[in-house]
Amino acid sequence: MLVLIGVLLVVIGFALRLNPLVVVTVAGIITGFLGKLSPVEILNAFGNGFATSRSVTLFILVLPVIGLIERFGLQEQGRRLISRLAALTTGRLLLLYQLIRQVSSALGLATINGPAALVRPLIYPMAEGAAERRFGRALPEAMREKVKAYSASADTVGQFFGEDIFVAIGSILLITGFVDTTYHLKLDALNVALWAIPTAICAYAIHGTRLFLLDRRLDRMAKEAGLITRPPEPEAQEAGR
Template identity: 55%
Template sequence: MIDYWPLIGILLVVIGFALKFNPMLVVTVSAIVTGLIAGMGPVEVVSTFGKAFNDNRIIAIVWIVLPVIGLLERYGLQQRAAALIRKMKGATVGRLLLFYLIYRQATSAIGLQSTAGHPQTVRPLVAPMALAAAEQQHGELSDDEAESVKAYAAATDNVGLFFGEDIFIAIGSIVLIQQILSTYGYNLSPLHLALWAIPTAICAFLIHGARLLLFDRRFARRGR
């Protein structure tokens, strides 16, 4: 006979989220309760947690990096990044973000997707540097203009990652595409799919790069 008692852990998750308790605490308590009801001892439950943490330690890196970024921001990371850009007289929003687009696509294409991103680079570095470049070239920005600069910084990261990562053959999206095509009788290797992602990535770079340069021109006309 099937024992449904361990499913109480799911009920605890639902109740905890409904009552707006701390999600990490809710999930941890639910997992411990589930293990105990299933007949596992306390030591075995903790051991299972440790094994899962060790097997998925790449995920744990995020929880190590984010507090470091938060501390750097608290002690002036954004201000130092903006000050660096203000020393570069030729820096503009479009040129800066174009350089970041190249970096984001190139690193994503070789599997280094986690080296950049919205929490790691856009918020603490790229967006403040882009704002500083815009203010240096065109003076104080309105709220709408500042939000546009931030949006372009975020969009640049999205475009670079989305169209760069498919060039890397060991990425989930490539496997998903391969499996879907195979169900319809199209048997393609991951390498084949990755190679055909290169023209798309080039087009994305040219199109978004042109948008960034046009964004610069709109700012230039603003000052006239």
Template identity: 45%
Template sequence: MQLIGILVIVAGFILKLDTIAVVLTAGVLTGFLGGMNIVEILDTLGSTFTTQRSMALFLLILPIIGLCERYGLKERATHLIQKLKGMSAGRIATLYLFIREIAIAAGVKLGQAEFVRPLIEPMAQGAAVSKYGTVDEKTEEDIKAMTAAADNLGNFFAQNIFVANSGVLLIVGTLEELGYQVDALSVANAAIPVAVIALIFGFIQNTLLDKKIAKRYAKKEGAK
């Protein structure tokens, strides 16, 4: 029964309800089903929040991003990309994937909240608008998914290139416990081909989506 919180999260995301409200509701419900009282639940939520520095950092960044969007960051990003000829949503997503891999390999963390939502996704939308004149809801959702996927691919498959990454240290520690002598640099070197494959895969995926969107609008033009 404690796993019902997962169902609440899945249902909330499918229905596109407020993310924070859904997660908190799932947490409180899971606590109650696990035999915790309200004080214990609030204490757990509070202690978890204070120990997660990345969450606190996200909450500091979020209002800044909101202010930037309020005063035209999204519009300026869209306007900038519309001036560039030959750009498409897929090419922008692929370029960001490459930048994301380079950044995470150097130990610099970007992210969906800081870059994809306020910059990359509007730029990709702007490229589509510049090319087709208008963008329907289906295309908007495809572009959102494409840019978010670029961030996830770059982060997940290139993070172990950075030798001080926690994943690298975990791999080294686990292998040493099993009797295999490895060093962090060897693990990082082994992660480079994986990052290259992910970049190629992302390029192919984004190119196919570009063609899918182009075909969609070609059919619309033909139907007129």
């Protein structure tokens, strides 16, 4: 049971908001020593873990591309686009994006979006631009951080609960393989994926409600900050209808 101290260290480190990379590394080293592994074996375990999960580092290849398109005005174009869609508020935009993210992940296209590829360069600037249009000025720091958090959550919840519907995703294969090798039971990957659909629907309904209510929360924060909500213009009302 001593090896479970590593899990406790991860929980404490995340609760204290320490550097996640340092927390996980220290917890892994301590867990290895408690498990009576030698330093070479611990280093080998880290190497094998990186080699088998190296696909998670593919986002590094995307960063130069994202930097270039941001340098040539992607965020500005996103803000300009959202300024023309007056009926699309911050909450409605993120609600729509979560739906797109969840459906695309369910179809096996989980890697085409993501925080680095789409949220940071486009979705968040558009969500912030919608809020700035609503209040007529730049947002205070607290409101910007709130929009950032909800933009990231729309992406995370959409992918996490959408990708399990795709029958060839790693989590489905892990479940079927674990049950097969441990309990000697045969699970059909298709059945596991189908049973993930009700969970995905509930996740979209629950978090979608939070996104739908985001505009009201931003309104309350704006009143506390002394901002005035701008009423929609007649053209925007007609566009909304």
